[in-house]
Amino acid sequence: MTIADTDLTLVDLAGYLPEKRVPADYFAQYAEDDDLTGNAMFRAPSFRHHAADGETSADMMIAAAKTLTERNGPDFLDDIDVVLTHSQLPEVPIRGCGGEVAHRLGLRPSTVLDVHNGGCAAFVHMIDLAGALLRANGGRTALLGLAQNSAAQVFTQPQVRGKPQASIPGDGAAVAVIGLDRGRGSEVLGVTCHSFGQYSGDMTGVADPPRKYWEAGSGQLHIGFTEAKIAKVLARGNRMVPEVAIEVADTIGVAPRDLDWFITNQPNRIFLRNWREALELPSERHPDTFDECGNLFAVGIPVTLDAAVGDGRIRVGDIVMTAAFAHAGDFAGAAALRWGGRP
Template sequence: MSLTTAPTSLLDLATYLPQKRVPADYFAQFAADDELIDSVMFRSPTFRHHAADGETSADMMVTAARRLTGRNGDGFLDDIDVVLTHSQLPEVPVRGCGGELAHRLGLRPQTVLDVHNGGCAAFIHMMDLAGNLLRATGGRKALLGLAQNSAAQVFTQEQVRGKAQAAIPGDGAAVAIVALDDDRGSQVLGLSCHSYGQYAGDMTGVSDPPRKYWEAGPGQIHIGFTEAKITKVLARGNRMVPEVAIEVADSIGIAPADLDWFVTNQPNRIFLRNWREALELPPERHPDTFDECGNLFAVGIPVTLDTAVDDGRVRPGDVVMMAAFAHAGDFAAAAAIRWGGRP
């Protein structure tokens, strides 16, 4: 549990969905004889967005950041001391895009860190890291950049697009600004992160014929789902997200059923239903972007929150619980904020 002396605040966030909107029919035409086609994990969303050819993680983050400064003014990024980025599929081996993002936005941060292991819970993980880094360094603001860019690049490959898993992901990006002890933003009321390393090996990349991802070969890499792994992931996910959300709700003295909003990652309809039922919340208090965006992985929480704010559902003073689990269950996190409105 993160115990803060100077409370962390989310000042604002902005998101980006690529223009290319892909219907489920695109994948249906390639549907192969996949033994997992009837799995509840892979019931297709109606739409998802695909990044354009050559559109990188940094490109999408910069577009989201321009929307942020368009609303708040160019000076909104003047005092960024920490830049954290998370990309689902780093374009260059080893390094991420944090340095490029900072350069393209004209920033001069003290700390640039590419966060690779937060998965679908990376937004919450990065909020936690940002607050701790700002407290440790005396920094003023942190910029968080997230991109999901594997839908168009991985799941439309000729050997992958016919698999049940291919129709689920979508592409998009988000940028958020975090500060300490700033009454302009949405204060973080409570936050918790948990690592479960015993499950880290259950999410694997595979190909046919088999090869390591860096080796040349004819097989195209995709996620190695099996019936046994799906059963484990469903059981873990059904348990982990409600558990960590209830933990944070208890820590701030709010009954889960009294939360104004519950914003989660968006992996599939079965998880969304089970999570809100576990917290005894009606569907209208659990915003859902799955049918429009598919699974956006780490970008799912900020896109869903941003959508609910933009359409007027989330209002100043509302308590928003964000929660997610990552990969096959090796990480889970939740954070509650009191929405303070746009700056």
Template sequence: MTTTAPLSLLDLASYLPERRVPAEYFAEYAENDDLAGSVMFRAPAFRHHAADGETSADMICSSARILLQRHGDDFLDDVDVVLTHSQLPEVPIRGCGGEVAHRLGLRPTKVLDVHNGGCAAFIHLIDLARGLLAAGGGRTALIALAQNSASQIFTQEQVRGKPQAAIPGDGAAVAVVTLADEGGSPILGSACHSYGEYSGDMTGVSYPPRKYWEAGSGQIHIGFTEAKIAKVLARGNRMVPEVAMEVADAVGIAPPDLDWFITNQPNRIFLRNWREALELPESRHPDTFDECGNLFAVGIPVTLDTAITDGRIGTGDVVMTAAFAHAGDFAGAAALRWAGRP
């Protein structure tokens, strides 16, 4: 737990692909699946899908260009560290961090592609940025996240009829954090916890079975069963409120007194249970689920950016962000006091 690290969020921006896909697209292909009635898979009205050939780097750079348009072409010139997370890296082994830095004209001393953290990766990267910068890695970090699996995994012919296919959406977001003593929105506190005992419960499967790198006719998708869904629901219902309450207690704010609560958004059931656990009304727990679906790691920054841009989050407001990842192998929360855009 860190409550006093001198880290601030300067600003963030998000990007949604142009292609807006209604739930009817998936209803057309829906199969008679045993999991069709699960609360995990009640479809949002819309989600966005990346265009054919649109990569993680493309979407991240589109987000970054919004920041540059807002603040000027030199806004990212002082970036020392680039941290990226892509839900589906296009190239085996490496991520997109080096390409992103090159395309944005950056000369960072460190570029890290972070493949874990899942739906909580935004918080995870904030925590990593704090550690790297505090250890002498520079003063400013660019955090960049892309969710690009909706259009590539969940529209496959063998996958699009499954209940899970209608939930994810694509998008990207970037944020700039700094150790500067003045300016920006201070990160009041954060906490991250790893639960490795649950890491094996999120699996990719295909029929016929194969390893993901092997050629074969079976298309990869997430291996859900009723037993796994029950475990994920129980863990998620517990983990997100627990870590949010941990940070709220550390920064001296009772959960019901938080101005805003922004979480990842796997489904409406989780959203309802999480805000009820913190005794918060729906009006203070914004989400973008019905427009964007489950954006995985991008869900928190997209919703945060949306609520700032439309004027709901005002200067001085305290925002608690919290999420859990995969089948419950990671959870994190971070609180910030919004100071307005520079």
């Protein structure tokens, strides 16, 4: 469902990148020659950041939250009613890190929810969920925490780091505060989310020799890409992200080519180019952090938005469209906001 003229605002957001900055040469020294070498999906970014040994999703979210409180004051998070978290790779089986994040920040929310299935579109998904939960429970503000923590933990494994897919992901985190207060922050003009369950089985984790992810074994887990799967993901992603962005743009009465900014997830340069061309936008209005950060999965949108606000590109009054698709295409969402400045 597409919602226009919402009562939501994005009060503020902050990103975090781990200190360890890894050049493409690190992966080039291990590169293997396999069937996917040279595929356009796996053209490596110049750099990516890797979480430190032992640095968890919660650690990175807390680091991003510290930026918010340093900018807005120590009491900025005191009135949080809802905490939503998304970790690309939950460190503890079954549960996520939402409870830990709330506790470490000294919060007493009425609702804590770990959102696992939003994938690269989790930021939009969480905005939508936060609005629904706040309206239903009478709350005023929600904290969204997102972490991409699989680059250092999965893609540097000895059996994985030589694969073409290994050099693409980077680690990082972001937090955002969402509120039901039109007088504070950036108005969320419209949001839409769509689920496509028929594609949910097309993104798989594999190992050699084969095993279930919870079973002991010598093979190290990685993403099971094949030429056929890549073709399907390219076709779906090329279609889905422009579709949801145009859907929201139409609902709020703005022609896609008239958007001030378009910020998406960033799997690779091919998608970035195709998406902006579909919306008839020049590259300078479609910022990304791919060459510095790689594919940040769900963290890509908020980190890029934070960077573009921080360097002055996005100004008060600008309309920003965010859009993404998840996994092999089982979810897609878009949210538009009118940037209202920092609090």
